[in-house]
Structures are given as structure tokens and as C-alpha cells.
Amino acid sequence: MPKQIPDIVISRLPTYLRALLQMSQEGRQVTSSQELGERLGISAAQIRKDLSQFGEFGKQGTGYNIEFLANQVKEILNVNRVWDVAIVGAGDIGRALAGYNGFSERGFRIKMIFDNKPEKIGTSAGGFVIKDSKTMKEEILAAGIKMAMIAVPATHAQGVADQLVEAGVKAILSYAPVNLNVPAGVRVQNIDPSIHLQRMTYYLEQ
Template sequence: MQPFYQTVLQTVYLQKYSHDSCKNSRQTAVAREIPDIVIGRLPVYLRELTRLAEDEGKINTSSHELGERLGISSAQIRKDLSHFGEFGKQGTGYHIKYLIEQLREILHLTKEWDVALVGAGYLGHALAHYHGFLHRGFRISWIFDNDPAKIGEQMDELIVQDVDDLEKVITKNEIKVAVIAVPANIAQEITDRLVTVGIRSILSYAPIHLNVPEGVEISYSDPVVQLQRMTYYLS
């Protein structure tokens, strides 16, 4: 299962190019030609580069070193990065700080993204209390639920809001990213409401396919599906 921030980054990347870059049709076309699987690896590279810089104090690295650490071929890393330009130098490899800056720009992490979380159950509770998102560009700023017993409850530094106020809050705060952690039977309704008020990037934990209009990017995170995929390889 992909980490929360990695999955959201994919949807944010595609949404950002499809909307903010609509004035440059060539740039939008190029962005859309880049395979989603490539976009999905960029946050992994960013995470490892950050670890190299902050935890190990390294200045330079190479596609070979990154590949060994991540279990990805050096050729694949070079090919992925080549979609966005030339970042390395022969003999010295990649300057880590520079490549981090470039990846953050590519992934639109030069700003902090406010995130609306819908669903204050066990999963929503865990997401609200996880502080690992902040230094990766995301802040869960609002939590919504329809359970009277949960509305008004404090989760970390946030207060659970009534889902009836969802449209008003999202519109007022111009939120573009949302996470859905609700039961399957209401997930489509919540999705429709989010899209109506301008949400353009959605990560859904609901175990159901959701329909969204063109221009809205949606990703799914279903741990059961991932486990079922892995059992195929068990003998």
C-alpha cells in the first residue's frame, strides 16, 4: 500500500497540471503523457534523497546508489527523471539538495496543501493523529463526520466538524485536496459533494470504485486489495 502522502502527491501532480497549467496546452499534454507509475516513483525518490541529506549528511548521490537503496534499477531512475529534464552530471551524479528542490517543484510541494478529511472513525482518527504529513507538504486542516457522538470531538489539534458544513468550510478555505475514510455506501455521495465545491484531488480509503468528472484526480488505498494481490505470490 502506498503511503498517504505518496498517493496524494500523484493526484495533486496531475490535477495541478490539468488545471493551473491549462493555459499552456503543450505543458499539459506533456504532463499527461508521463505514465502514472513514473509519478508514483517521484515521491519515493524524494523521500530517499531527503533521508540521505538529513540523516546521513550526504551532498551527492548517483542513480546507482539510489537504485540499490530502493530496489529500482539505475536505468529506470535515470529514465524517470529524464521526463523532467537533466539533473545529474557525469562523474559527480546528482547534487542531492538541488534534486530535492527540483522534485519538490515538480510535485508542487513549494507550498503546504491543506487537506479535508471526511470520516472520523478508526482510520480517520489514525490519520488525524499522524504528524508525518507536515514536513512532506500536507496538513490535515479539517475533519468531518455525520455521527453526533463524534461531532465536536477533539482529534489532536482539530475539532470534528459536522459533515453538513462540508461545503461551506471547503469553499471558504479554498481547499483542493481531500481524503475520504467513510463506508462504501456513502462514499459516492461524499465524493460528489466534494467535487461540487472545488475539490480536485481525492484519496479514497472506501472499498469501492468512485466516479469523478474529467479534471478530478482520484487514487485509492485499500489494504485488503493489496494483501489479496500479495497472496498470489505465496506458495
């Protein structure tokens, strides 16, 4: 049985990867746990500890080769490949996601977008023709898609999630401001700007 890695460690790896790719774009070759930690506001010890869960990627006295480490982290995260992603909901958020070109360099490719509004179906969003939600399950199944983003009104989100699960989707990123219930084995992440704002108001002066 492989060693169980804490989820909190996994959750930090994407930010490490993002910082490494940025350094790489800046033309840098080598970094250290200390430098990376300063960029991210994390202790150097924590970065070394996190990475040590997966192997030895650095050299004493020198640090880490940025490109090598980035590739290793990609491999750990399973993003040294391209994941097809479906978008459900072609409102403002769904359309913004469909048109966002930051996904391709991070391991993701939008494959299709769905909506249930007759007047939207068949029109285009971000270069995709919006498909009918009614065909969602079969299209996602046929394409073997495992990841989806939900951008429908809160009231519809659970129903959409249920259908996605039936279609074999295993990872859902939801922009709907509700808690989704999904079976074990399906992952959900939520993005709700109000939640993020409310996490900061506590600290603001009245």
C-alpha cells in the same frame, strides 16, 4: 503545448523524493542513479530516464547533489508549498490520519475533519474539533481546499465524493473499499489494505 509526461513516471517521483530526503537526513550530500536504484529496487537507467523528462539535474562523473535534486523533484511535484487537506470521517482511520504528523514535512497540512455522527461533532480528534458533515461543502469551498481524504464506510463513500467534487476538491485519497466515480479533472487514489494483502497471497504457498 508542454511535453506529456507518462503517469507512471509521475507515480515514481514521490518515492525518489522520499529516498532523497532520507539520504539527506543521514547527512549524505551526493548520490548516483545507481545507488538510488539499489535502494528502491529500480534500475539506474530508469531513474535517469525519468529525471531526464524534466531537465538535467546531475553531473557526469559525480552524480546528483541530494538536496538540490530533492528540491527539484519537490518543484516538479508541486510540493514545494503546503497543500491544505480535509478529512471526511472521524472513525479510527480518520482519527489516525488527523493525528499523523508525517504530513507536514511532505507538503501537506490537515485543515479540518468532518463526521456526520451527532455524538462526534464538536469533540476533538488529533487536535481538531470535528465538524458537521452538513457544513462540509461550504467550509471546504470557503477555505479553497483542493485535496481531501475519505475515511467513511464504503456505503457512504460515493456520496461524500460527490459532495467533495461539488466543493471544488480536485484530488481525493480514499480509504473506502469501493471504486469511486468522479468527473474528469478530479484525481482519485485508493488505499485498501485488503487489496494490498491480496496482491501478495497469490505468491504465498498454500
